[in-house]
Amino acid sequence: MSxxxxxxxxxxxxxxxxxxxxxLGGAALAGTAAVGLAGCSDDDKPAKxxxxxxxxxxxxxxxxxxxxxxxxxxxxxxxxxxxSGTVAENRAALRQLxxxxxxxxxxxxxxxxxxxxNDNPAAxxxxxxxxxxxxxxxxTITLGLGGSLFDKRFGLAGKRPAAxxxxxxxxxxxxxxxxxxxxxxxxxxxxxxxxxxxxxxNLARIGRGTVVMRWSQxxxxxxxxxxxxxxxxxxxMGFKDGTRNIPGDDTSLMDGHVWVGDETDQPWMRGGSYLVxxxxxxxxxxxxxxxxxxxxxxxxxxxxxxxxxxxxKETDQPDFAKKAAGGDPxxxxxAHIRLAAHENNGGVRILRRGYSFTDGIVPATGELDAGLxxxxxxxxxxxxxxxxxxxxxxxxxxxxxxxxxxxGLFACPPGARAAGTGWAQELLA
Amino acid sequence: MSxxxxxxxxxxxxxxxxxxxxxLGGAALAGTAAVGLAGCSDDDKPAKxxxxxxxxxxxxxxxxxxxxxxxxxxxxxxxxxxxSGTVAENRAALRQLxxxxxxxxxxxxxxxxxxxxNDNPAAxxxxxxxxxxxxxxxxTITLGLGGSLFDKRFGLAGKRPAAxxxxxxxxxxxxxxxxxxxxxxxxxxxxxxxxxxxxxxNLARIGRGTVVMRWSQxxxxxxxxxxxxxxxxxxxMGFKDGTRNIPGDDTSLMDGHVWVGDETDQPWMRGGSYLVxxxxxxxxxxxxxxxxxxxxxxxxxxxxxxxxxxxxKETDQPDFAKKAAGGDPxxxxxAHIRLAAHENNGGVRILRRGYSFTDGIVPATGELDAGLxxxxxxxxxxxxxxxxxxxxxxxxxxxxxxxxxxxGLFACPPGARAAGTGWAQELLA
Numbered sequence: 001m002s003x004x005x006x007x008x009x010x011x012x013x014x015x016x017x018x019x020x021x022x023x024l025g026g027a028a029l030a031g032t033a034a035v036g037l038a039g040c041s042d043d044d045k046p047a048k049x050x051x052x053x054x055x056x057x058x059x060x061x062x063x064x065x066x067x068x069x070x071x072x073x074x075x076x077x078x079x080x081x082x083x084s085g086t087v088a089e090n091r092a093a094l095r096q097l098x099x100x101x102x103x104x105x106x107x108x109x110x111x112x113x114x115x116x117x118n119d120n121p122a123a124x125x126x127x128x129x130x131x132x133x134x135x136x137x138x139x140t141i142t143l144g145l146g147g148s149l150f151d152k153r154f155g156l157a158g159k160r161p162a163a164x165x166x167x168x169x170x171x172x173x174x175x176x177x178x179x180x181x182x183x184x185x186x187x188x189x190x191x192x193x194x195x196x197x198x199x200x201x202n203l204a205r206i207g208r209g210t211v212v213m214r215w216s217q218x219x220x221x222x223x224x225x226x227x228x229x230x231x232x233x234x235x236x237m238g239f240k241d242g243t244r245n246i247p248g249d250d251t252s253l254m255d256g257h258v259w260v261g262d263e264t265d266q267p268w269m270r271g272g273s274y275l276v277x278x279x280x281x282x283x284x285x286x287x288x289x290x291x292x293x294x295x296x297x298x299x300x301x302x303x304x305x306x307x308x309x310x311x312x313k314e315t316d317q318p319d320f321a322k323k324a325a326g327g328d329p330x331x332x333x334x335a336h337i338r339l340a341a342h343e344n345n346g347g348v349r350i351l352r353r354g355y356s357f358t359d360g361i362v363p364a365t366g367e368l369d370a371g372l373x374x375x376x377x378x379x380x381x382x383x384x385x386x387x388x389x390x391x392x393x394x395x396x397x398x399x400x401x402x403x404x405x406x407x408g409l410f411a412c413p414p415g416a417r418a419a420g421t422g423w424a425q426e427l428l429a
Numbered sequence: 430m431s432x433x434x435x436x437x438x439x440x441x442x443x444x445x446x447x448x449x450x451x452x453l454g455g456a457a458l459a460g461t462a463a464v465g466l467a468g469c470s471d472d473d474k475p476a477k478x479x480x481x482x483x484x485x486x487x488x489x490x491x492x493x494x495x496x497x498x499x500x501x502x503x504x505x506x507x508x509x510x511x512x513s514g515t516v517a518e519n520r521a522a523l524r525q526l527x528x529x530x531x532x533x534x535x536x537x538x539x540x541x542x543x544x545x546x547n548d549n550p551a552a553x554x555x556x557x558x559x560x561x562x563x564x565x566x567x568x569t570i571t572l573g574l575g576g577s578l579f580d581k582r583f584g585l586a587g588k589r590p591a592a593x594x595x596x597x598x599x600x601x602x603x604x605x606x607x608x609x610x611x612x613x614x615x616x617x618x619x620x621x622x623x624x625x626x627x628x629x630x631n632l633a634r635i636g637r638g639t640v641v642m643r644w645s646q647x648x649x650x651x652x653x654x655x656x657x658x659x660x661x662x663x664x665x666m667g668f669k670d671g672t673r674n675i676p677g678d679d680t681s682l683m684d685g686h687v688w689v690g691d692e693t694d695q696p697w698m699r700g701g702s703y704l705v706x707x708x709x710x711x712x713x714x715x716x717x718x719x720x721x722x723x724x725x726x727x728x729x730x731x732x733x734x735x736x737x738x739x740x741x742k743e744t745d746q747p748d749f750a751k752k753a754a755g756g757d758p759x760x761x762x763x764a765h766i767r768l769a770a771h772e773n774n775g776g777v778r779i780l781r782r783g784y785s786f787t788d789g790i791v792p793a794t795g796e797l798d799a800g801l802x803x804x805x806x807x808x809x810x811x812x813x814x815x816x817x818x819x820x821x822x823x824x825x826x827x828x829x830x831x832x833x834x835x836x837g838l839f840a841c842p843p844g845a846r847a848a849g850t851g852w853a854q855e856l857l858a
Contacts, residue, residue, distance in 0.1 A: 075787075121722035128717055129667020129732055130785075133660055178792055193649045194663075197787050201797065205717055213797075216789045220622045231562055234623075238558020288557055288634055293550035303558055356559075358504075358626050359788065360645045363607055368630065368642075 054135040054191075058106040060415040061271050062259060063423075065140030066351070066377050067248035070233075071189040074219035074355040074373065075196035076277065078146070078182025078408060079204065079211040087155040091428065094154055097210050099422035101143070101203055106419065108195075111136040114202050128205065130198055137192035141199055143423045144185035144275045144410025159427055161266040163274055163380040164411045170389050172399050179279055179406030182214040187275070187375065189353075193218065215406070217279060219355025219373045232306060232314065236356050236370055237287055237401070239299050240306035243314055244341070246351045257349045257384070258377050268426040271414030273377045276350075276385045279357070279406030282371035287401045298397040300335030308337065320344065334397040340388060350376040350384050371402065381409060483564040483620075487535040489844040490700050491688060492852075494569030495780065495806050496677035499662075500618040503648035503784040503802065504625035505706065507575070507611025507837060508633065508640040516584040520857065523583055526639050528851035530572070530632055535848065537624075540565040543631050557634065559627055566621035570628055572852045573614035573704045573839025588856055590695040592703055592809045593840045599818050601828050608708055608835030611643040616704070616804065618782075622647065644835070646708060648784025648802045661735060661743065665785050665799055666716055666830070668728050669735035672743055673770070675780045686778045686813070687806050697855040700843030702806045705779075705814045708786070708835030711800035716830045727826040729764030737766065749773065763826040769817060779805040779813050800831065810838060 056064050081097075083090040104114050111134075116126025150160035188199035197218070204213045221233045235241040246253045255261065260269045287295070292303060300318065301308055308318035310330050320338055322330045331338050342349045358370040378384040393399065413424045422428075485493050510526075512519040533543050540563075545555025579589035617628035626647070633642045650662045664670040675682045684690065689698045716724070721732060729747065730737055737747035739759045749767055751759045760767050771778045787799040807813035822828065842853045851857075 119721070121725075122720055124718050125667075125721050125724075125732070127667075128665075128713075130663050130665050132663060132667065132733060194785070197799075201713070201799075204797075205714075212795050213790055216787075218787060218789075234559050234561060236557075236559050238554075238556075238561065284557075284630070285634075289553050291551055292548070292554050295554075296550075303554070304561060356623070358645075358647060360647075361642055366641050368633075370626075370630075 054137060055110055056136075056138050056140050058109045058141075058416070059418050059421075061417075063140075063142045063272070063412055063415045064109070065142035065187055065189055066258065066273055066353075066412070067254055068138075068140050068189070069248060070221055070353055070355075071138050071140070071196075072191045072221050073189065073193040073196045074221070074375075075188045075193070075200045075216065076219070076373065076375075077186050077188075077200035077204070077216040078214045079184045079186070079207065080214045081149070081153065081183045081211055083153060083210060087153070091154045091156075093210050094149075095422070095428045097207050098143075098424055098428070100206050102416050102422040104202060104206055105141040105143075105199070105423075106416070108199055108202070109136055109139045109141060114206070128198065128202055131195050134192060134195055137190040137195045139188065139190040139195050139199070142187040142189075142275075142412060144187070144408075144412045145424065145427075146182050146185065146408065146410050148181065149183045156427070159266055159268065161264060161269050161411055163260075163264070163269075163382060164409065165382065167276075167381070167407060167409050168386065170386070170404065171393050172402075173393075173404035173407070175407050176405050179215050179217075181408055182410075184211065185275065185277070185408060185410040193220070217357060217373050217406075219357045221355050233356075235354075235372055236282055236284065236358070237295070237299075238303055239295075239301060240314060241354065241372075242352060243301075243306055244337075246349055248351070253349070254351070257379060258351045260379055263379070268424070269411060269413060273351075273379070273412050274381050275408075275410045275412050276374075276376045276378070276381055277406070277408040277410070278374040278404050280372045280374050281369065281403050281405050283401045283403070284368045284370055290401075297332050297335060298401070300331040300337035309335075332397065334395050336392070336396055336398045339392050339396050345388060345391070348384055348387060350378045350388065352376050377412070483566055484539055485565075485567050485569050487538045487570075487845070488847050488850075490846075492569075492571045492701070492841055492844045493538070494571035494616055494618055495687065495702055495782075495841070496683055497567075497569050497618070498677060499650055499782055499784075500567050500569070501620045501650050502618065502622040502625045503650070503804075504617045504622070504629045504645065505648070505802065505804075506615050506617075506629035506633070506645040507643045508613045508615070508636065509643045510578070510582065510612045510640055512582060512639060516582070520583045520585075522639050523578075524851070524857045526636050527572075527853055527857070529635050531845050531851040533631060533635055534570040534572075534628070534852075535845070537628055537631070538565055538568045538570060543635070557627065557631055560624050563621060563624055566619040566624045568617065568619040568624050568628070571616040571618075571704075571841060573616070573837075573841045574853065574856075575610060575612050575614065575837065575839050577610065578612045585856070588695055588697065590693060590698050590840055592689075592693070592698075592811060593838065594811065596705075596810070596836060596838050597815065599815070599833065600822050601831075602822075602833035602836070604836050605834050608644050608646075610837055611839075613640065614704065614706070614837060614839040622649070646786060646802050646835075648786045650784050662785075664783075664801055665711055665713065665787070666724070666728075667732055668724075668730060669743060670783065670801075671781060672730075672735055673766075675778055677780070682778070683780070686808060687780045689808055692808070697853070698840060698842060702780075702808070702841050703810050704837075704839045704841050705803075705805045705807070705810055706835070706837040706839070707803040707833050709801045709803050710798065710832050710834050712830045712832070713797045713799055719830075726761050727765060727830070729760040729766035738764075761826065763824050765821070765825055765827045768821050768825050774817060774820070777813055777816060779807045779817065781805050806841070 056068055083093050107115055113127040118125045118127050147164050147166055150156045186200055188196040190196040232240040232242050258273050260272045306314035307316055310319035310322045324330050353375040355373050357373045360369055362369045376385055416423055485497055512522050536544055542556040547554045547556050576593050576595055579585045615629055617625040619625040661669040661671050687702050689701045725731055735743035736745055739748035739751045753759050782804040784802050786802045789798055791798045805814055845852055
């Protein structure tokens, strides 16, 4: 549709700070300063002290959004490539897409508009606009590559890491293909849901003709200013979730369990990580009918304090050997924390980054469609997530109340090192 | 499921402050103070200065959540009664339900747990627990009664207000019955999505055996701390939405357009209001292809500044008579703000309280299922929403990009006046 009219808009120039332009009246100081710093920072520890408190550096050895402390909101989406040319053409299209996405992601994480023309009255604006004037709210954008990307279309079969083998069937799962898989995945996390949604929408738009969105999932963690990230968030079962998680700033644990190192068969993955996503529906109504003591036995923790059943405080280490007067273990044999604990799994750990979701009701049953969108990062899912889930799937008391209904496994390449470089550049070179 | 075990939990006593117990170590001072104040406040202006900054008084002349400044997050749900007894039995069940809901709502808005036993190991906790330890985050809970409640089941047909007549067909609508209607509606708004969701979940649980949830919708506005409520939020089309809305603290406008007064045929509705909810899907992909100038002509405002096309600042009053050099009006004849303006509708105004939603993609088309969950409050929908929507539906340039896909009309009774009274007490007396 097109028709005559008078535009009085003075739009933001491409690549300038949203907040700078709109709130500070044109002086894009904050954005400029942040870019200067981010461009110089490519070591493991982003230069957080110097950057404004609402933005996370984009460029670096690792992608942001993995070690970064979990923000409040998640917008997750997967996309399928729609190319139908020769291998060379398809690969060029993929390379161009990832370069455009990288540039757009770098801009959005620093609070800028999507690069392109945003103030031409006779063209669609490059940026869709719903985040104008908002802070980036600690936005991180993390790319993952699905196993299906390594098929014949792009000539990448020889570069598929062994660790990216398709996930085996992992009962009790009942996967919906419309909520599983995808050639590419984007995890956008921010302290503002509009800022996170803006990412998956604009990346779809940038890729029009090359990609289509396959599925998406919104999630929420702990609210900005409500707990302030100091307390462990609770899941929708009312229990604290993440007490024994790997701290993102523990370099030793991150190197040992999360970042891909020299052990990989594919050098382009060094410094990357593997993302497992599982949409886990909770049987909320059944759970809510369960006795408090049973709920606590299922997890192995007290509901209110989060303390292990053998302790008094949330941070107390669980004592898996401790027995009650009758001889039964205080933390039951099928308790979730016993089965998942690294002490009971040969030291295996994963970095979890899950978000709660509530997507209305299931029409067929009238029950809530709600639960945990589980995200985990690791060096190798074969020995980490898959091994843990096989055990949990067989024995976990929690299985009575949950079902895995969506799934994805993605190889997250290392970070783009500096402006002008694209995601997965080494893979596509 | 039931099995032996040892509970070490010391749960919060019923009715005590979540935050007080958990963060302050048992002294529920904040909650107690707020309740004391709220109990004394039944005039139009809640005693905000004295109450803690994170809670809104529940009791009063009007229900909270209408004049209250819009919080960041919405959880909206409708419920159907499942009673099948005599009229007297059904009405007693409805009365009991609303008394329980009122008591639970009063507690949750003040940051307390759902009343009942929360620390008995051999019973399900009364509160589902996901909001333990969180501030109420300015939670308001607003009840609406659907037209279907006034059928033969409860003997209420004679008490149905004329203003609660079923909405007529309002093209361009394409309503999904699974997202429309309901005997009861709950609008829960808070600055934390977990706190808002906790409400619609726990009210469903309290009502088990009497009500089932019919449909629900989550929405988001502007983020806590990101804009801080000082800027007008933008909708998913990238435009500021609400610039000319009725300010909730303008008593004269609220009395003139929103609160039901002596003109009603049903005295039990005095001090109440009528809620219209419309799930408005946006054709995001088509909109994103439209030129900036066209987008601005559709709304009649500049995209970045929000100024009317005849002005320079967002707050400038639109000049609907102003003509461009060629003789055409600067604000086009079919611009949304021209058609909706009270100046062009005999002074008719409504109080809007909408939230953006993004619910994944529509599987059939791969397009985003996103838009505006429109909520409006008014004295009489027949002369307000319906009249406005008939005009907009026929002429609004925006119609090319939107479709109404869900709908509800609910009579919101006045506020519960003090602890011990229930919602809609006068109706059910």
